[in-house]
């Protein structure tokens with residue numbers, strides 16, 4: 001009986017969230033600003049969300065203050081997604097924190113479960129239209145993800161990236177030292193340090209032993 005009641009409650013919650021996220025006009029924007037915190041892990045102040053937001057595992061998604069979401073942003077929160085302050089999402093951007101397992105070729109991948117990898121997006125990041133952010137990625141402070149980028153590696157602070165896979169095409173603020181030599185965050189100690197700093201400060205739930213953040 002208990003599981004039935006529990007799943008009914010979850011269904012009602014999911015349906016309410018879907019309706020809230022669908023509500024059009026400024027009324028919808030205001031309703032989401034006031035009510036979304038009942039569903040998510042955290043929602044800061046003054047968040048502006050246009051209709052069509054889709055969320056899975058909303059309780060594992062945390063959003064800072066002054067963020068904006070254009071139409072139809074999709075966030076899969078199963079592996080935890082943490083978004084800082086002043087982050088903006090273009091229409092149809094997607095952030096994913098889970099992947100299917102497929103290690104065993106003799107078992108259908110659909111029966112192998114999931115790999116969960118947290119995504120962290122620091123403050124003042126602009127996520128362009130149709131961007132896809134992959135599981136395990138950290139986006140550094142002030143970075144810009146150009147329209148249509150597929151971001152499969154962590155991105156250093158203030159980098160401007162574009163393409164599939166996303167590569168650094170410019171800088172909002174020029175980096176100095178090691179970070180400058182290693183675009184796209186590949187294997188850079190500096191980026192790893194920044195990633196770890198950010199992970200510690202933004203994601204207290206993510207203790208040692210939890211899935212690793214890719215750097």
Ligand SMILES: CC(C)(COP(=O)(O)OP(=O)(O)OC[C@H]1O[C@@H](n2cnc3c(N)ncnc32)[C@H](O)[C@@H]1OP(=O)(O)O)[C@@H](O)C(=O)NCCC(=O)NCCS
Pocket residue numbers: 070088089090091127128129130144145146147148149160162163169170
């Ligand atoms: C991020 C952005 C503003 C970058 O502008 P910019 O700094 O002026 O960059 P440039 O136009 O000088 O481009 C720099 C290089 O990156 C490439 N580039 C820029 N945007 C790109 C994209 N979306 N995809 C692939 N390559 C891109 C350019 O072709 C150029 O390459 P080149 O030097 O080989 O010619 C812009 O590209 C962008 O994507 N804006 C997002 C728009 C959007 O999503 N709006 C939704 C509303 S929130």
